[in-house]
Amino acid sequence: MSKDDLYRILLRWFGPAVRKYARLDVVGIERVPEPGEPLILVCHHPGSLWWDAICLAAALPQRQIRFVAQHWDSQQRLLNSMLRRVGALYQSAEVDDIDSGDEVARALELGQTVCVYPEQSYHTFWRRYTLFAFAAHALRYAEVSRAQVVPVAIIGAEEAAPTLLGWKKRGVPFHFPVQPPLVLPCKITIEFGPAKTFKDLTKSFSQDSASDAYETGAEELRSNLAEVIRRHRPCQLSDQSYIEHNGWW
Secondary structure, three states, X not given: OOHHHHHHXXXXXXXXXXXXXXXXXXXXXXXXXXXXXXXXXXXXXXXXXXXXXXXXXXXXXXXXXXXXXXXXXXXOHHHHHHHHHOXXXXXXXXXXHOOOOOHHHHHHHOOOEEEEOXXXXXXXXXXXXXXXXXXXXHHHHHHHHOOEEEEEEEEOHHHHOOOOOEEXXXXXXXXXXXXXXXXXXXXXXXXXXXXXXXXXXXXXXXXXXXXXXXXXXXXXXXXXXHHHXXXXXOOEEOOOOHHHOOEOO
């Protein structure tokens, strides 16, 4: 069985139940480019247990989303096997390492949809309304593949699948929760923001360094996503790179 087949089977079996359990409300679907066009969905990381990703997959049943995981995940044998079986990809360690041969870039060249998490880590319930510093990988992917970028706000996952307390080690993309796994039947709203190109996101940049252009674009993208989130919840910005966070909350 191929990765595509497994993804479609899981979505067909569980998608309707997820939509009903989460009382899923999808806003702005008309802003999402048609299937077959290269597309980068950029999400924040609310909640835990991949509930945000599961709800996003259920919201777009007509296409397969290639979720982009972090390096730590690829080093965990069982987790890596599970993620690969549903078609997940892995983010390059450094933005400068990304070229047309990168696996995410190759997927985009084939007209696929990928989902990138620039915060790079889930955070706890106590930081649920904070949008942390964005890594610039999505900008480089957009430049290499000429894909459009759509910010996606997932509202309610931070309440449905909260991490109240748990240890997080630097470089690990989530807290290990002390409470048992729990997904509450909280309403989930997913809103898609306006699609942007690499040129749109970096138009305010006027210097010569490519890396600075990516950082400028990442900050513009974070501002765009914050604007969408604020239609539903308060949202503050932090300059902290949360993947580097080390602590219990």
